[in-house]
Amino acid sequence: VQLVESGGGVVQPGRSLRLSCAASGFTFSSYIMSWVRQAPGKGLEWVSSITGSGGKTYYADSVKGRFSISRDNSKNMLFLQMNSLRAEDTALYYCAKDKVGDTGANAFDMWGQGTMVTVSS
Amino acid sequence: DIQMAQSPSTLSASVGDRVTITCRASQRISSWLAWYQQKPGKAPKLLIYKASTLESGVPSRFSGSGSGTEFTLVISSLQPDDSATYYCQQYSSYWTFGQGTKVEIK
Numbered sequence: 001v002q003l004v005e006s007g008g009g010v011v012q013p014g015r016s017l018r019l020s021c022a023a024s025g026f027t028f029s030s031y032i033m034s035w036v037r038q039a040p041g042k043g044l045e046w047v048s049s050i051t052g053s054g055g056k057t058y059y060a061d062s063v064k065g066r067f068s069i070s071r072d073n074s075k076n077m078l079f080l081q082m083n084s085l086r087a088e089d090t091a092l093y094y095c096a097k098d099k100v101g102d103t104g105a106n107a108f109d110m111w112g113q114g115t116m117v118t119v120s121s
Numbered sequence: 122d123i124q125m126a127q128s129p130s131t132l133s134a135s136v137g138d139r140v141t142i143t144c145r146a147s148q149r150i151s152s153w154l155a156w157y158q159q160k161p162g163k164a165p166k167l168l169i170y171k172a173s174t175l176e177s178g179v180p181s182r183f184s185g186s187g188s189g190t191e192f193t194l195v196i197s198s199l200q201p202d203d204s205a206t207y208y209c210q211q212y213s214s215y216w217t218f219g220q221g222t223k224v225e226i227k
Binding site: 036044045049058060061106107108114 | 155157170213214218
């Protein structure tokens, strides 16, 4: 089981960035997938989650209306489209796999190594 | 939104000590609580889910208990490898993490 994030970088405030997470080793479409971020020196913050089919999405209030989560089950890929980026969005972004499947919120049993997003002018 | 409060924020203990970390939820979450361990520069690792179920491969010196709003993570005999930051997470309503507890070895 492996999760590999990509797409991070340095971006100016107000601009957009799209993160990707490549999954392998499990039946990707059967699991809720999530994004969790960690600002430098700070704790973990849940950002967004999506059901296995992609039919339902969930967002933290801090990103609602600016971020959009999606997935391509044919390619085992998870995405996070981040628009109107702010300095406070600067963080290491992890993708994470639901432990149980697609039956509701659960713990995260697999995490990628993260991709760093820096929002700065 | 459900808020999670951990205590203490940091603790320092000796090898072999029993260590207890507390997590409180702002509303009842039944047993929908997980604990994670994070070492510097690494991704979090799931230790315990459903408040008290040990994840496969996690040493038995880790244990969790509680339900409703009060939860506890116990390390029965602290080992040097346990130096890390520990987070609780509720998944009763969406997902929320506690602020973390840094465990240092004296």
